[in-house]
Amino acid sequence: MSQPALTSAGEAVPLPEGLQGIVADWSSDQRAFKKVPWGKAMMWIFLLSDTFIFSAFLISYMNVRMSTTEPWPNPSEVFALTLFGKNIPLILIAIMTFILISSSGTMAMAVKFGYEKNKKMTFILLLITAALGASFVGMQAFEWTKLIQEGVRPWGNPMGAAQFGSAFFMITGFHGTHVSIGVIFLIIVAIKVLRGDLDRMTPGFLTGRKGNYEIVETMGLYWHFVDLVWVFIFALFYLW
């Protein structure tokens, strides 16, 4: 935001050709996304690409579910648990949903306290977020174990259409991987906050960019996206 993009004056400057020209053109003093940190805009772009990946999975799931002539297993029964002697439909998935939403809530507050430079609260909230995320992954591991013991495989299952297993393992597996990576990075960011890296602007080990509380918000974007994807999986795979 230091200078407006040079438009008419730009004609006077000789432009480099070839590969250098490509770099110069794309990196010249132009900025499409104003008032957001660069890292945040790029995280949005990454999440956009991730949106397409998850949508491709969900749309292929729709395709195989619509085209199979076998009956689709009823998720409400497949994911039921017996608690306190009662058979409650879909209860584990409901608990997982509430846990992930809560982790999104704590993440949003961590971002707020980060911008207030409140190290202690940011650290605590980031750790709570990571703990909730880890418990989500744990429940998913439990759910996978249960289904595998019941004979669900990517190529078939005793309850009905074979495509159920492949869609289930592919979609929840990919989402669980996202959650796991998120937990790892949440812990890394939490440590950076606690050590004061972001106050001292210590360069990060991965990017070498100066530490800044904006990375908490960028981390938050990723985490909320993981929650967002779960909203769609919950509705389209488990409830449909």
Next chain:
Amino acid sequence: MAHAEGQQHPVGVVAHVEGQQHPIGIYLKIWGLLFVLSAASYFVDYFHVQGYLRWFLIVTFMLMKAGLIVAVFMHMLWERLALMYAILVPPLLLLVLLGIGALEADYTFFTRGTFFGPGTPAPVGQ
């Protein structure tokens, strides 16, 4: 929601004060709303609502939750229109893929019914 807290910073001084700061209450309210909406969609299943009403309710609750997360938790509500459009418009293309997927699935289902359904003769030449 037109109050743009993101713009309270002294504009044009330094480009580094770009953080979004909102009162904590809004996050807690949205958190509560997301809980209510999730519970509502769970009860759709719990009370065995079926048919078009079930699909309508599930999709409605899903889109409301997604909207709240993107708008408030991800701060999209307070971003400039350039970023908003750059991120929110491209996914609309997915509707085309959705349509192609549905058409193709219908056709596959039809051919499976015709060639592998009960009472159909075995494929010729096998």
